[in-house]
Amino acid sequence: MDGSQLRDLIGQKRPRYKEQYRALIDSISKKGDTSGKGDFSSFGAYYQTYMFAFIVGYKLGKQNFIQSNEKTNDFFVFSQWSPTSIRDYIVMLLLNKSEDFGFKWIELENASTETIDTFVTEFIRQMEGYANAGFEYLQNKWDNENMKFRNPFVFVNLLEEFDV
Amino acid sequence: MTAEEIFQEVIKSPELQSIFQISKEDLEQENFNAKSDYPVVEIIKAVINGQENHRGKDAIFQTIQKQIMQL
Amino acid sequence: MATIIKSVSFQNFYNYYGSFDNNTYYFKEGINIVNADNNMGKSKFYNGILWLLKDTVYDSDLKRMVSASSSFPKMASGKALNEETNFDIGVKIVFVENADKYSVSKIVQFKKDGGSWKTNEKLDILQTIDNRDIPVLDVADKEKIIKKIIPAELMNYALLQGESMEELVDLSSHNGLSSTIEALAGIKNLIEICDISKDLSQKTRKLSNDKEKEINSTNQKITGLIQERETLEGRIESTKTQIEIYNTELSEAKKKKETLEAILLNAQNREKFRGVQQALQNEIKRLKDEKDNKEKSITSLLFSESSPWILMGLQEQISLFDNRRQELTAEIATQKAINNPIKLPEGSPDIPSLQRMIRTHICEVCGRPAPENSEPWQHIKMIMERPANKEKSTKNDFGSFYSGIQTTVGSFSLSIPKIASVVQQYREKIDNLEDLINQKEEEKETAQYEFLNAGGSESNSDVTDKQNISDYTFAEKTIEKKEEDIRRAEKSIKDWNTRLKQIEGEIKGISTSSEIENYRNFKETMVSIEYIFHNSKERTFNRIIEQLNTNANEKYIELTKGNLSAGGKLVFQPQTDGTVQVSIKNINDGELTGLGTGFQRMKQLSIIMAIISSKIGNKQFDYPFISDAPFSEFGDNFINNFFKIAPNVFKQSIIFIKELYDPASENYLNDLGRKILKKMENGEIPGTFYVNIIEEKADTTNLVTKNKCYKG
Numbered sequence: 001m002d003g004s005q006l007r008d009l010i011g012q013k014r015p016r017y018k019e020q021y022r023a024l025i026d027s028i029s030k031k032g033d034t035s036g037k038g039d040f041s042s043f044g045a046y047y048q049t050y051m052f053a054f055i056v057g058y059k060l061g062k063q064n065f066i067q068s069n070e071k072t073n074d075f076f077v078f079s080q081w082s083p084t085s086i087r088d089y090i091v092m093l094l095l096n097k098s099e100d101f102g103f104k105w106i107e108l109e110n111a112s113t114e115t116i117d118t119f120v121t122e123f124i125r126q127m128e129g130y131a132n133a134g135f136e137y138l139q140n141k142w143d144n145e146n147m148k149f150r151n152p153f154v155f156v157n158l159l160e161e162f163d164v
Numbered sequence: 165m166t167a168e169e170i171f172q173e174v175i176k177s178p179e180l181q182s183i184f185q186i187s188k189e190d191l192e193q194e195n196f197n198a199k200s201d202y203p204v205v206e207i208i209k210a211v212i213n214g215q216e217n218h219r220g221k222d223a224i225f226q227t228i229q230k231q232i233m234q235l
Numbered sequence: 236m237a238t239i240i241k242s243v244s245f246q247n248f249y250n251y252y253g254s255f256d257n258n259t260y261y262f263k264e265g266i267n268i269v270n271a272d273n274n275m276g277k278s279k280f281y282n283g284i285l286w287l288l289k290d291t292v293y294d295s296d297l298k299r300m301v302s303a304s305s306s307f308p309k310m311a312s313g314k315a316l317n318e319e320t321n322f323d324i325g326v327k328i329v330f331v332e333n334a335d336k337y338s339v340s341k342i343v344q345f346k347k348d349g350g351s352w353k354t355n356e357k358l359d360i361l362q363t364i365d366n367r368d369i370p371v372l373d374v375a376d377k378e379k380i381i382k383k384i385i386p387a388e389l390m391n392y393a394l395l396q397g398e399s400m401e402e403l404v405d406l407s408s409h410n411g412l413s414s415t416i417e418a419l420a421g422i423k424n425l426i427e428i429c430d431i432s433k434d435l436s437q438k439t440r441k442l443s444n445d446k447e448k449e450i451n452s453t454n455q456k457i458t459g460l461i462q463e464r465e466t467l468e469g470r471i472e473s474t475k476t477q478i479e480i481y482n483t484e485l486s487e488a489k490k491k492k493e494t495l496e497a498i499l500l501n502a503q504n505r506e507k508f509r510g511v512q513q514a515l516q517n518e519i520k521r522l523k524d525e526k527d528n529k530e531k532s533i534t535s536l537l538f539s540e541s542s543p544w545i546l547m548g549l550q551e552q553i554s555l556f557d558n559r560r561q562e563l564t565a566e567i568a569t570q571k572a573i574n575n576p577i578k579l580p581e582g583s584p585d586i587p588s589l590q591r592m593i594r595t596h597i598c599e600v601c602g603r604p605a606p607e608n609s610e611p612w613q614h615i616k617m618i619m620e621r622p623a624n625k626e627k628s629t630k631n632d633f634g635s636f637y638s639g640i641q642t643t644v645g646s647f648s649l650s651i652p653k654i655a656s657v658v659q660q661y662r663e664k665i666d667n668l669e670d671l672i673n674q675k676e677e678e679k680e681t682a683q684y685e686f687l688n689a690g691g692s693e694s695n696s697d698v699t700d701k702q703n704i705s706d707y708t709f710a711e712k713t714i715e716k717k718e719e720d721i722r723r724a725e726k727s728i729k730d731w732n733t734r735l736k737q738i739e740g741e742i743k744g745i746s747t748s749s750e751i752e753n754y755r756n757f758k759e760t761m762v763s764i765e766y767i768f769h770n771s772k773e774r775t776f777n778r779i780i781e782q783l784n785t786n787a788n789e790k791y792i793e794l795t796k797g798n799l800s801a802g803g804k805l806v807f808q809p810q811t812d813g814t815v816q817v818s819i820k821n822i823n824d825g826e827l828t829g830l831g832t833g834f835q836r837m838k839q840l841s842i843i844m845a846i847i848s849s850k851i852g853n854k855q856f857d858y859p860f861i862s863d864a865p866f867s868e869f870g871d872n873f874i875n876n877f878f879k880i881a882p883n884v885f886k887q888s889i890i891f892i893k894e895l896y897d898p899a900s901e902n903y904l905n906d907l908g909r910k911i912l913k914k915m916e917n918g919e920i921p922g923t924f925y926v927n928i929i930e931e932k933a934d935t936t937n938l939v940t941k942n943k944c945y946k947g
Contacts, residue, residue, distance in 0.1 A: 085540060085643050092644055105633075109629040109630065156533065163655075
């Protein structure tokens with residue numbers, strides 16, 4: 001298998017989010033807004049929301065995995081997420097941690113197709129874990145510190161909290 | 165203003181000195197309730213009292229003409 | 236003799252639905268504020284008091300005072316009219332006068348009769364003696380008790396409504412002036428005396444003339460002269476009356492001219508400030524749009540292609556990734572080496588040499604022959620073909636995957652470290668815009684204030700100014716004409732007087748006796764006395780005006796203290812027709828402002844307070860001062876000053892005001908309202924503070940006002 005095949009494998013996946021966060025996502029996303037320019041306290045398209053949640057979970061260092069009995073919804077197919085540079089950055093962040101979830105790059109070079117499939121599945125699972133942890137964090141903020149969302153800088157502020 | 169206040173004000177008029185030749189001192193002595201030697205002062209009182217007691221103009225005139233001026 | 240209102244209650248009266256107990260306001264000495272927006276019962280409250288004290292109410296549709304009885308249906312609560320068939324409306328005032336306590340209620344019973352309402356008015360008064368409420372039944376006594384609240388001669392001044400203030404203290408109108416002078420010094424009797432005196436001197440004239448005619452009845456010349464004298468005296472009288480009329484018309488024209496002068500003078504200013512306001516408005520909009528845009532762009536900046544804020548703080552990951560890639564390459568190379576033991580010794584031949592060896596069938600390395608297809612020949616071939624069928628050292632080849640990612644994210648290694656400061660600068664830019672917007676808003680408010688002071692209002696326009704110019708010209712012409720008319724009339728009188736003197740001399744020359752001399756003396760005495768009374772009245776009048784001037788100016792200065800534009804001073808100018816013009820001048824006696832309503836109101840209020848305070852000398856005014864406050868167009872500064880002065884002048888004032896109200900704030904108070912409430916709470920301003928709120932936001936027929944006591 002070569003690089004472009006691996007990229008396609010990952011790209012055709014649809015990362016999921018937990019149904020319980022649907023309302024929150026609706027609140028802070030502007031569905032179908034292709035300009036990427038939401039109102040100031042909402043994201044343009046849903047995948048922006050997802051990417052943001054991922055980064056939040058990643059910075060928290062926390063993951064909230066989807067259990068088999070939990071209701072979920074699919075997001076847009078990963079290859080179509082935009083901007084591609086940020087999408088790829090996320091891929092990079094996960095690849096950097098691949099050993100933590102059981103896969104060394106050199107091993108991947110020698111792995112069978114089945115193993116690669118397992119890797120991709122786990123890769124996406126890891127992504128979902130961070131994203132849903134991020135959603136959980138955002139839900140908490142939304143429920144308990146809702147005034148923050150009236151500030152145009154709300155999402156910037158949330159990120160800056162991690163860098164202090 | 166009360167009748168007395170009006171009287172005190174009128175008695176200050178310079179015309180009483182200039183036209184009627186009454187001296188300042190005499191004017192200062194004038195009392196609303198006591199009879200004055202000067203007919204003009206008595207006429208003034210008659211008018212003031214007449215207004216206060218709501219007397220008709222004819223009645224006031226009669227008082228002045230007959231009693232004061234004795235005409 | 237002090238009257239203090241303890242409470243005012245309403246029953247189904249306008250917006251005040253329900254019983255007296257549901258709608259009660261408890262008042263004290265000091266300033267009692269009822270803070271309410273328009274339509275929240277502010278003016279209705281005042282109407283309740285008007286009804287009780289004067290049997291009138293202000294009809295806001297007709298925009299004038301009407302008798303209360305003609306207005307009962309309008310006064311009834313809409314909710315009550317809709318929901319009940321039998322109810323009472325009413326106003327109740329409980330007050331104390333020294334040690335006596337009274338409760339006065341005016342009530343109208345409403346009973347539904349078919350499609351209409353039957354009404355019946357009652358007046359109930361109770362006097363509280365030894366804690367028992369005793370009804371007062373005698374009609375005359377009832378009237379007396381109502382008058383204890385505010386006496387008749389002070390009613391106009393103690394019961395103050397914005398709309399009626401102007402007429403009340405318009406000293407340039409005869410009505411306004413006489414009621415003011417009357418309130419101040421009660422010189423009605425002196426005025427009557429002057430009138431009597433004038434009549435008396437006319438009587439003596441007639442008497443003297445008649446006597447002359449009697450004595451000289453046979454002398455045709457004298458009777459002729461007497462006739463002429465009577466005629467001339469008559470003409471002089473009527474001409475004097477005519478001159479009074481001319482003077483009134485002259486005064487009005489002068490007043491009009493002065494008014495218009497101020498308007499026209501300020502037209503330029505108004506234009507200027509109108510322009511400034513517009514420009515600032517445009518600027519503010521532009522800045523707000525810019526700020527808005529910037530705020531809306533934040534989300535897209537989070538995901539910008541070149542410098543995405545979302546990645547702030549994550550720059551080390553790139554070099555980490557790069558290292559991993561390099562490690563991978565090294566590991567792959569190592570793995571390859573382990574899997575492929577065949578090594579070419581040092582100095583191995585290159586491809587062309589190998590190709591030659593294949594052709595020549597000679598191994599140039601060891602120098603031995605290598606025939607085609609022999610083992611050595613196969614070996615040489617294998618070595619030559621090695622690049623072509625190089626064995627893969629790994630099963631997969633993900634190098635391009637990783638390098639693809641590296642390429643995409645590589646540029647971020649430079650931009651991500653800068654994101655923190657980029658964000659900071661962006662924040663600052665927005666803050667700066669915010670500051671700039673606030674600054675412009677303040678400038679706009681200042682321009683608005685200047686605009687109003689220059690006589691501005693929404694109705695001012697070019698068309699109005701043109702009309703004003705023509706009215707001004709007309710006023711000037713009128714002044715010219717009237718002055719000429721007066722001059723001519725006065726000349727006529729002078730000529731007639733000269734002629735009269737001649738006649739006098741002629742008559743005396745022809746006929747004289749001590750008897751007729753007595754009558755002549757009598758006549759002259761009465762004429763002089765008329766003159767004396769007239770002058771005494773003038774002196775008194777001028778003294779009153781002078782005192783009013785001083786007193787009103789004291790109040791005016793206190794009221795306008797701290798205002799942005801200097802308030803100037805009030806100048807009282809007696810007019811030829813006997814009225815008094817009060818204008819606002821600056822220090823050099825120049826006209827200070829145009830028709831800024833704010834200043835006009837302050838002028839009026841100063842005069843009213845001067846009138847009230849001069850009735851009481853140095854004590855406080857002992858009756859309640861009740862005002863539907865004419866505070867619109869005043870700044871906070873004036874309202875502050877008023878609340879500072881009022882407790883010193885009035886023992887108790889009840890002020891209905893909307894300028895402290897803010898429907899959007901949680902306690903319905905704006906900044907100034909909160910400040911004043913605070914001053915009340917810490918005792919700086921004594922009194923009470925109520926706020927009216929509307930309970931149901933249904934259609935206006937069902938509006939119900941409730942009150943909230945913020946300071947009792």
